[in-house]
Amino acid sequence: MSRSQEALLFEKSKPGRRCTRWSGADRKAAIEGLPDSELRDQAPALPEMGELELMRHFTRLSQKNYAITTNFYPLGSCTMKYNPVVHEALAAESQWSGLHPLQDPGEVQGALGMMHQLQEALAEMTGLPAVTLHPAAGAQGELTALMVLRAWLDAQGQNQRRTILIPDSAHGTNPASCTLAGFRVVTIKTSARGLLDVEDLRQALGEDTAGLMITNPNTLGLFEEKIAEICQAVHQAGGKVYMDGANFNAIVGVARPGDFGVDMMHLNLHKTFSTPHGGGGPGSGPICVTEELRAFLPIPMVVEEEDGYRLEHQLADSIGRVRGFHGNFLVLLRAFAYIRRLGAEGMRRVAENAVLNANYLRVRMQEAWRIPYNRICTHEFVARPTKEMGEAGSKTLDIAKRLIEFGFHPPTVYFPLVVPEALMIEPTETESKETLDAFAEAMQQIAEEAIRGDEALRAAPQTTPVQRVDEARAVKDPQLCFRCS
Numbered sequence: 078m079s080r081s082q083e084a085l086l087f088e089k090s091k092p093g094r095r096c097t098r099w100s101g102a103d104r105k106a107a108i109e110g111l112p113d114s115e116l117r118d119q120a121p122a123l124p125e126m127g128e129l130e131l132m133r134h135f136t137r138l139s140q141k142n143y144a145i146t147t148n149f150y151p152l153g154s155c156t157m158k159y160n161p162v163v164h165e166a167l168a169a170e171s172q173w174s175g176l177h178p179l180q181d182p183g184e185v186q187g188a189l190g191m192m193h194q195l196q197e198a199l200a201e202m203t204g205l206p207a208v209t210l211h212p213a214a215g216a217q218g219e220l221t222a223l224m225v226l227r228a229w230l231d232a233q234g235q236n237q238r239r240t241i242l243i244p245d246s247a248h249g250t251n252p253a254s255c256t257l258a259g260f261r262v263v264t265i266k267t268s269a270r271g272l273l274d275v276e277d278l279r280q281a282l283g284e285d286t287a288g289l290m291i292t293n294p295n296t297l298g299l300f301e302e303k304i305a306e307i308c309q310a311v312h313q314a315g316g317k318v319y320m321d322g323a324n325f326n327a328i329v330g331v332a333r334p335g336d337f338g339v340d341m342m343h344l345n346l347h348k349t350f351s352t353p354h355g356g357g358g359p360g361s362g363p364i365c366v367t368e369e370l371r372a373f374l375p376i377p378m379v380v381e382e383e384d385g386y387r388l389e390h391q392l393a394d395s396i397g398r399v400r401g402f403h404g405n406f407l408v409l410l411r412a413f414a415y416i417r418r419l420g421a422e423g424m425r426r427v428a429e430n431a432v433l434n435a436n437y438l439r440v441r442m443q444e445a446w447r448i449p450y451n452r453i454c455t456h457e458f459v460a461r462p463t464k465e466m467g468e469a470g471s472k473t474l475d476i477a478k479r480l481i482e483f484g485f486h487p488p489t490v491y492f493p494l495v496v497p498e499a500l501m502i503e504p505t506e507t508e509s510k511e512t513l514d515a516f517a518e519a520m521q522q523i524a525e526e527a528i529r530g531d532e533a534l535r536a537a538p539q540t541t542p543v544q545r546v547d548e549a550r551a552v553k554d555p556q557l558c559f560r561c562s
């Protein structure tokens with residue numbers, strides 16, 4: 078394709094327009110020292126634009142995006158809460174962002190100290206004393222913990238224990254992580270109360286049980302009332318309990334998993350501890366484990382000694398490295414700042430307000446919507462369309478799309494799988510009563526439309542740059558380049 082043909086693909090490009098004009102001397106200085114073989118013989122095919130048009134173009138594009146800084150984002154399980162801007166400013170400061178992970182530990186004592194203090198804070202909040210900050214997301218935390226479990230089982234001569242029990246309400250990453258770590262998965266039923274069916278669990282426990290993976294509060298937003306009994310049953314059968322901590326914002330500062338019998342868990346710093354996420358990153362999924370499992374954690378570990386902090390690379394039983402360097406450092410820094418600013422009292426209020434907001438919204442929505450497990454919930458709840466709405470042909474997908482026209486991000490839909498047509502709503506603790514009221518009113522209006530089976534629902538959204546996309550194809554065949562047709 079010739080350069081002029083390519084330029085046609087840039088609908089805003091005008092030949093000869095420039096943001097900056099380089100003098101011959103500038104150009105010469107820029108390429109000085111580069112071998113001739115690395116130099117282009119033709120200019121690259123880039124759009125030709127003035128600075129103002131370019132600025133407007135990118136600003137407009139950014140406004141087509143949806144963000145927590147513009148609107149309410151009640152995406153269940155994802156905890157899309159406000160991330161204080163001051164933490165962004167902190168992470169951008171060059172004494173943090175300018176560090177190199179290969180620097181001599183003696184030169185980065187502040188950074189190592191921050192990591193060590195964060196480990197201690199997470200250990201304190203979870204009641205699980207040994208922490209690694211390495212995993213880059215919740216899912217990688219799950220995998221890391223399962224590798225730790227496997228190494229521990231092997232060290233005990235228990236390598237016949239290769240089955241992990243997982244409730245049918247679990248997030249998809251749980252069984253996926255088990256399979257990747259070389260375990261078999263057995264599914265445990267959800268009871269009529271929306272909790273793990275303890276009888277079913279007892280039946281499944283056996284000589285091959287490596288452990289239970291349980292989310293608490295679970296994905297229905299309900300606290301596992303029998304968690305201590307559940308942990309005891311798993312321990313008696315010789316297994317360990319892994320807790321998926323994606324919903325930790327519901328109990329942080331109130332209950333400690335280590336105290337109710339959990340042996341290992343991950344935390345999603347990018348949810349509970351308020352760091353920006355979405356679009357695949359950046360995330361951080363530290364794991365916290367009991368003292369018994371410490372020796373198996375990944376290397377390097379940040380350790381404190383009399384004369385300062387150092388990185389321990391020699392741990393005989395360690396599962397080794399799980400990612401490059403020391404985790405998503407600037408995400409760790411933001412989470413650390415959040416914890417230090419709020420303090421113990423503030424962390425507790427996070428959980429209290431998350432639970433209060435979810436219950437307020439649940440009660441406001443309960444008349445118009447079906448709420449399958451309608452009792453006091455934790456930080457989120459699951460609703461679904463009523464029978465009448467279903468009979469009028471209104472689906473959860475239509476409702477989610479219609480919400481966009483009211484300026485709200487849709488909740489998580491069709492998850493957990495134990496509730497058909499699920500709408501999983503997590504308001505988070507950072508939203509005001511006015512926002513929750515506005516959302517409840519929008520849901521009320523949508524409920525009326527859904528009962529009538531209005532066309533507005535099926536046609537939504539009409540106010541967005543693109544309407545309904547083939548979401549499966551968008552993932553499998555993304556068009557990421559301007560050259561794609």
Ligand SMILES: Cc1ncc(COP(=O)(O)O)c(C=O)c1O
Pocket residue numbers: 154155214215216217248250292296321323324345360362
């Ligand atoms: C319950 C639950 N577990 C695990 C995960 C995986 O976490 P991450 O997206 O950080 O990999 C999620 C993410 O949404 C989740 O909601």
